[in-house]
Amino acid sequence: MEKLPLPEPGAMLASAHRSFATEIAGLQALDARLDDTFERAVAMVLGCQGRIVVTGIGKSGHIAKKIAATLASTGTPAFFMHGAEAIHGDLGMLTRQDIVLAISYSGAAHELLTILSVVKRMGARLISITGNPQSELARSADLHLDAHVAQEACPLNLAPTASTTAALVLGDAIAVACLEARGFSREDFARSHPGGALGRRLLTLVRDVMRQGDALPVVHTGTPIPEALVEMSSKGMGMTIVVDDQRLPVGIFTDGDLRRLIARHGDIRRLTVADGMSRNPKSVAPGALAVEAATLMDAGRLNQMLVLDDAGLLLGALHMHDLLAAKVI
Template identity: 55%
Template sequence: MSSDFSPENSLRLARETLLIEASAVQALAERIEREPLAGAFTQAIRALLECRGRVVVSGMGKSGHVARKLAATLASTGTPAYFVHPAEASHGDLGMVTEQDVFIALSNSGEVEELTRIVPLVKRMGTRLIAITGRADSTLARYADIHLDCAVESEACPLRLSPTASTTAQLALGDALAVAVLDARGFGADDFARTHPGGALGRRLLTHVSDVMRTGERVPQVGESVPFSDALLEMTRKGLGMTAVVDEQSRLRGVITDGDLRRLVERGVDLRGLSAGEAMHPNPRTIPAQALAVEAVQRMERHRISQMLVVDEQQHVIGALHMHDLFAAKVV
């Protein structure tokens, strides 16, 4: 085996590989709305939507890696699914498959022994079989209730041996199937967040203002009639760069921020005789506790502020937020 390395040749092969694989996916996209693939694809969607058990995905070798990814994508988008290794299925794991399930088998040739050995048993159970192969006349395609033809013109491998374009096409078709099914299920962003609670999207969609806001003594607030100096002390103690100004019923009347202080100084206002009510600006930006934390981020960014008060339906101040709180919660 030669170890000669040519950067020019490597880049040429890389470009050819990308073009061949892109062409394979493009050809698949052009066939997806034409028969027979269109009808088979629609039947596959219906089978997955009607499935009363689990979707079992299986494949050998490189197709097996694609099968694992398809199972993971389905499971994370509202369709309970798992991967079964076809060789292990012959030694007991087939017991995990029931007649309530849908079995998806991936093989470019459609002749891989480990799969062709078990699919007759899968069929005998009454389990629906979807085959994704590159040959419509293969053993696996003939066994299938639904066959998705994923044929490609050629592999990207210069030896035309290693699965490359064929596995790319399998991957793309599997993603297309999963996306079509999630849409048909009405699977939305909130559903996605529930299956991804540890991810960034999960935090953004599951974290509410009430989860991260400051409450109780940590919330800066003063009465309208207190001296402005007391409002400054409250702002300093609570470290939010602002304080709420409330009436006798503890309802929000306005807010004083660091920016208000600077503007008063610039105007030459005598701060010593000023009350909090006179220094505040009314109608501050607020948010309810049940709102998503990411909505608070969006409002702060839109209005170019770094803190916000949380109020209830009667405009009582029940919490406060600073952009740092949202950073700490990894919502931003």
């Protein structure tokens, strides 16, 4: 392969700036053109009793796929239907309750025009996004959104660049407007992303990751230090919970408490955990988000935290390692 000459210093950076400027100008012009047609389109989507079926071909098809994914993940049931596959059987996906969102910058994509009659005959509604309001696709739609740009970022004004960005932003704007209208929350978002980091952070509760039952290190206030150390070592939490005769937690005895006790007394064999425990330990409710517990532990520079119910009864305990293992931090 022939080796290409190196560009002049700064030439590629200048090209990037030109691309950015062209696409930003296209978006600014699009923003200035927005009117109540956009609001009517959002109202149509919000009132849809079926799904939003986003379709396109070529580069517009890639944009359509992303818009469908954004709608679906933000509370608007949607899926992508490839324009070419639609005319070879995938139109069977449609129902009369659906809304088709068709994207074609020219508004003349053969595949999309071919499905128009089927969509109309079925009774489904059509929203189009094109760069040509006079195109057949624009004129046939129930609503048309104008995504015209004056110039592509491509210096030949051929490769879809600024125009695909405009269509993408319009789709994002519809998704966000619907999200806000529905009061879609972070918790709602997490439920549709259970496998992602946000899902883990917003769906994992303290009770899901806390240690409980026989896994808890527990001793009474009168327990000698050597016995308490055995309990601490066997449970691997770097501490033991200290309870009174009613099994209510009154403190914890940690590795740090042990070091401080040795520094004060030297020989600690005859002492009990009550002599060195940290009283009034921090606690969290089992129904709290695990990420909230992590925030509390981080703020207090704690490695462990107790889990108590509303009556103050001991239910479990958290270690920072548990939160790391659950990938909530």
